[in-house]
Amino acid sequence: MGLKILGTGLYLPEKVVTNEDYTKIVETSDEWIVKRTGMKERRITGEPTWVMAKKAAENALENAGLSPLDIDLILCTTVTSDYITPSLACIVQGAIGAKNAVAFDINAACAAFVYALDMAHMYLANGYKRILIISAEALSKITDYTDRSTCVLFGDAAGACIVTSSEKKFASALGTDGTGANTLFARRPLNDIPFVEQADPQSVDHFPDVNRPGVLYMNGREVYKFAVSAMSHALKDACEKFGTSPEELDLIVPHQANLRIIQSAAKELGLPLERFFVNIDKYGNTSSACIPVGLAQLDAAGKLIPGKKIGLVGFGAGLVYGGCVFEL
Numbered sequence: 001m002g003l004k005i006l007g008t009g010l011y012l013p014e015k016v017v018t019n020e021d022y023t024k025i026v027e028t029s030d031e032w033i034v035k036r037t038g039m040k041e042r043r044i045t046g047e048p049t050w051v052m053a054k055k056a057a058e059n060a061l062e063n064a065g066l067s068p069l070d071i072d073l074i075l076c077t078t079v080t081s082d083y084i085t086p087s088l089a090c091i092v093q094g095a096i097g098a099k100n101a102v103a104f105d106i107n108a109a110c111a112a113f114v115y116a117l118d119m120a121h122m123y124l125a126n127g128y129k130r131i132l133i134i135s136a137e138a139l140s141k142i143t144d145y146t147d148r149s150t151c152v153l154f155g156d157a158a159g160a161c162i163v164t165s166s167e168k169k170f171a172s173a174l175g176t177d178g179t180g181a182n183t184l185f186a187r188r189p190l191n192d193i194p195f196v197e198q199a200d201p202q203s204v205d206h207f208p209d210v211n212r213p214g215v216l217y218m219n220g221r222e223v224y225k226f227a228v229s230a231m232s233h234a235l236k237d238a239c240e241k242f243g244t245s246p247e248e249l250d251l252i253v254p255h256q257a258n259l260r261i262i263q264s265a266a267k268e269l270g271l272p273l274e275r276f277f278v279n280i281d282k283y284g285n286t287s288s289a290c291i292p293v294g295l296a297q298l299d300a301a302g303k304l305i306p307g308k309k310i311g312l313v314g315f316g317a318g319l320v321y322g323g324c325v326f327e328l
């Protein structure tokens with residue numbers, strides 16, 4: 001059994017932050033950011049994450065021609081939930097009036113949309129009919145705007161996708177390396193326990209804000225190395241399980257963390273860069289929202305063509321990775 005996309009949606013905040021804007025707050029340049037990341041702009045907002053999620057969900061419902069009452073499961077992914085509890089999914093369920101839906105969150109950082117889709121696939125096999133996945137991230141809330149090595153990377157966005165079962169195939173490959181937990185993390189503002197037990201002292205020296213609660217810490221070089229191998233490994237593995245090869249994929253929507261990571265993964269897979277969807281120049285890294293926002297943009301452009309084979313691939317804090325392949 002596979003899955004079928006019934007509708008996609010997105011929400012991109014209006015406020016644009018350019019590379020030039022960062023030169024006013026940290027020592028950086030447009031040239032460095034473009035050359036090292038491929039990013040030119042991102043969007044940020046002061047809205048709660050659930051408001052962003054609600055807007056993306058309503059957009060997806062409208063595009064699918066469905067009512068909130070048609071949804072029987074809502075899966076939300078976020079690393080910037082407004083509350084420790086309740087979940088983002090419960091708040092959105094109430095806000096859109098999807099009273100027939102069970103709702104809960106999934107935390108798999110930037111790879112979480114792929115994890116949610118994989119979970120949706122299993123729930124569909126168990127009888128659920130229409131599942132709404134929403135990935136909403138307000139990374140500006142956890143960005144350390146004094147750390148030039150991370151603050152230029154992140155933006156806010158929300159993407160949504162409604163899926164149902166289909167006769168077509170679906171395959172996924174997920175993986176976790178928890179020994180890399182200290183390379184990318186954010187402490188809860190309420191949590192007074194510093195994440196130092198596993199932290200590399202060198203990284204602590206290099207990133208002075210490592211112990212400040214509430215903001216994202218990242219050892220960029222370590223995450224970079226993990227990302228390149230995880231991206232190609234996850235896609236190859238998912239293709240193998242599907243019974244195809246990466247060359248057979250018509251389209252790949254990768255996590256948008258760094259253009260160089262996407263280029264390296266394309267090279268490792270022996271695929272042209274044109275096969276990969278890229279919008280990193282406009283929106284930066286919006287964590288788990290990158291992939292569903294990409295899907296919604298492709299959908300709006302009429303590029304999610306039935307019969308085409310698509311690959312999705314993400315990686316992120318955990319460290320985790322996930323790839324999946326399905327026929328549209």
Ligand code: ACO
Nearest residue numbers: 028032109110148149152220221223224257258287316317
């Ligand atoms: N402007 C100017 N110089 C900078 C900036 C900046 N914005 N940021 C870092 N530098 C400097 C560093 O201080 C360093 O200077 P030094 O040599 O004097 O120490 C130099 O540039 C090189 O630093 P590197 O860290 O080696 O730069 P690199 O080319 O690796 O790029 C980057 C850094 C963009 C962070 C890269 O490592 C990367 O993309 N890593 C992966 C990030 C990622 O994939 N994150 C995904 C998960 S995010 C999530 O889960 C929410």
